[in-house]
Amino acid sequence: MTLKLQHITQQFQDGDDTLTVVENLDFEVNKGELVAIIGPSGCGKSTVLSIAGALQTPTSGDVFINGKNISNYPKNKLADVRLKNIGYIFQASNLVPFLMVKDQLKVVADLNNTWDEKRADELLEAVGMSHRKKQHIQHLSGGEKQRVAIARAFMNDPELILADEPTASLDASRSEEIVALIAHEVHTRNKAAVIVTHDESVLPYCDIIYEMQQGKLVKQKETSQ
Amino acid sequence: MFSLSIKEMTFFKLKYLLIGFILFFVAALVFIISGLANGLANDNASSMKELEVTNFYLAEDSENRLDRSQFTIEQAEKAKDASAFGVQMQTTEKGKDGKKIDSTFMTFENEKLLPTIIEGKMPQNANEVIVDKTMQEHGVKLGSVLYLPSVEKKVKVSAFTEHFTYSHTPVIVIQPALWEKVGFTYNALVSTSGTPAQSIDGDWSTKEDVVAQIPGYSAEQSSLNMMLSFLIIIAVFVLGAFFYIMTIQKVQQFGILKAIGAKSKSLIRATMLQVFILSITSITLAALFAYILPLFMPEGMPFVFEPTVILSYGAALFAVSLIGALISTISIVKADPIQAMGRVE
Secondary structure (H helix, E strand, C coil): EEEEEEEEEEEEEEEEEEEEEEEEEEEECCCCCEEEEECCCCCHHHHHHHHHCCCCCEEEEEEEEEEEECCCCHHHHHHHHHHHHHECCCCCCCCCCCHHHHHHHHHHHHHHHCCCCCHHHHHHHCCHHHHCCCCCHHHHHHHHHHHEEEEHHHHCCEEEEEEEECCCCCCCHHHHHHHHHHHHHHHHHHCEEECCCCHHHHHHCEEEEEEEEECEEEEEEEEEC | HHHHHHHHHHHHHHHHHHHHHHHHHHHHHHHHHHHHHHHHHCCCHHHHHHCCEEEEEEECCCCHHHCHEECHHHHHHHCCCCCCEEEEEEEEHHHHHHHHEEEEEEEEEHHHHHCCCCEECCCCCCCCEEEHHHHHHCCCCCCCCEECCCCCCCEEEEEEECEEEECCCCEEEEEHHHHHHHHCEEEEECCCCCCCCCCCCEEEEEHHHHHHHHCHHHHHHHHHHHHHHHHHHHHHHHHHHHHHHHHHHCCHHHHHHCCCCCCCHHHHHHHHHHHHHHHHHHHHHHHHHHHHHHHCCCCCCCCCCCCHHHHHHHHHHHHHHHHHHHHHHHHHHHHCCCHHHHCCC
């Protein structure tokens, strides 16, 4: 099991009130599975993703990544987990503004001291960006930036890929292209992946679909590929 | 992270160039003022600085002031391992036209203390004198006759020396024979090393203490030093503010880098590296600028480039910019990786 959330509860303090966004949630994702989480805005699906991605520590409950409980890890160790075990694809591609396409991949590799130029070339080829690898990212379109972000997410060969509304800033035909690409990479590279989205056109590419309801995840559909 | 720092600087050239320029100008101003302070100090008291004397024996209660200290010829003769020294600020008149020149008379019992001659010959008799070459600006030449109105005496210029001024006036070195003959008293006993015990009443003072009491010396130096310390303080705030703005502008970016696995430590290192490169380059260029500046300055501008002083002020500015940058790294530590999610709940 690549990702396992156990009895997760997340509460926020809103003035005098305590807001429970996630309540006693259990969730698992296995290798080779592409899981989608859907639900209305503000239902807490991104919170689940940030907890699964070691960006946020839940109020209570345990997070297992590759079987290791990271709930009580200090900040530095969490940064290492994010670096080595998780690949992120954000809503805004969140690339480093002053770097060329290829250097975007080099940053994460350098942080991990494992720069492999061949791998970077191969990844950029896979996302169809190899012809622009010497370009600065300000010259790229939104879809192209997202492709680079996908390549970056796979660069350190993480076991888990997390995508937060990866298609939100793209038009319909581009978003289908991007999700198809994520799905293809996840399946060929045998990774576990979670996509948080409210874009219905994404769903046909996903293996399992959960919907966020009252702080819990409810399985909607399971397709076998 | 080294290449990341460099790439960021070359990509945002203008931003880093502007900060570099500010650092450069602050550093250049510090160096120029310190050069002026040095130059004025030299111009003021070069005779005392050149003098190979370590200590002055002054009369009691003279408070390190040469003009308040007096020793008679008889007292001066009792000096042990020290020699008599006299200094009088007096007006001189130049030969025929009687033009008045502010000057300082000095005498040295110990001939070894006489200044180095750059032009002319050692005085042969008591009526010949060595003068500082700035006298040339008043038309004084070798062989010129100077009139000392206070003692109604004429002397002949037999040699020029350089860097031999006292309280911004050129020094006229008079032989002890003439000094005693015209009735001047001595002002101090000088020692070339240590403070040998004396039988006459008085106290030993260091050269630094005596120089500080030369008329105008402390006033000049303290006002320039005040400017310098204010400049350094201003630099702390200006640079601190700039680096702070630079880092808070990048908080989002730090958040993203943290989200993809960068640690605060390596982000701080990358930022400090940029500041390090910026400061070293700017301060070095400013030092070079101060070094070549005298070539373009008008003649007579007192400016002395003293490498050790420049180095210490350069180091102070360098430390200041590193400290300024270090303070701003707090915002790096605080940058939250969850910002990368594009929303903070």
